[in-house]
Amino acid sequence: MSEASHTDSGAPDDGRLLARLHEMFRESDPPPADVVELARQSFTLRNLDAELALLVEDSDRATGGQGRHRAVAVRGSGKPPEPRQLTFQFFDPRTRDELLIAIQVEAVGVRRRLTGHVAPQGAVEIEMRQPAVPEARQVEVDQLGRFVIEDVFPGPASITCRREGAPPVATQWTLI
């Protein structure tokens, strides 16, 4: 077995020290029970009928992407960083059905404000889901496909778009 080469090379008491570390983390830093419970409950957030819109652009992930987007007015003295820009895309090559959801994420105090739009335009209903919130939140969309969601908790979020005559589309879970 290849493991022999790992265990043999160490100092004689390496194994004991590793075992002590194992015990220490097991006793002193286990996953918090409430956090594990929330992960279990997230099962109810499955969105079985929805197609997945993938995150195709994230200004926080782009290298050297700072300054690519226009800076917005600085509110108060907190000097918030540039808003984060997210773009989600769903495309079905068979039907050529495509949906783009662009969202700007701003920090407002400890909450977030999401400003977004859906393209192409058309009648669409939007709802947002978060594990910290039991019910999906309905969001108003104007005729141009624009929407604003205030007072969003920081944490994972997913937005579902429901359209006439097309499958619903949900954005992939994203930490905002």
Added chain:
Amino acid sequence: MTPEDQRSRPPGADLRTDDLAQLVGKAIGGDQAAWNEIVGRFAVRVWAICRAHRLRSADAADVFQQTWLRVLQNLDSLREPDSLGAWIGTTCRHEALAAIRRGKRAQPVGDARLLDLAAEPIEDPEPPTLVADRNAELWQAFHRLSERCQEVLRLLVVEVEDGRPSYEFAATVLGVPVGSLGPTRGRCLERLRRYLTEGIDGAAGAS
């Protein structure tokens, strides 16, 4: 499998392929209990990855949650159930690194400091309220180690199976060859032993 077998299996050894495939299949089919079991089996690993990246508790909790939601969202596209553990691990690492990047960008700092941050914690993870007395020295010594050493050791001891550290798990999560972990482990443990000795010799002021 008889109950006898169940009892005699060491913890961790129950991550069997057929078993996992069944659980994943049930979870996809809508079985909440199967999902609970999956979370139960991998929660310690996922938490260890969050903490190995020295995320603050709130960020660690967010990354933990985000990881499970991503897993849930992609569960039906999982082709190899026996790679579930590795897949969860890399998903979590990916999310943890993204959270660290966002944390850096959110804090306006000088360029030099920004570069330094790569090797520096965003913030010391707060010590858990109940570090048992017998662990206190080890806890302190451990947190004097370099970030890399903390990361590697934390991942290696996630599951000690038959006294053997979890090399494959750590290597997958860190994206390094398994063979590179032995030497790193040796170096890091040597340093940890030195810090422990210093602590016992009363050189507490050195920390």
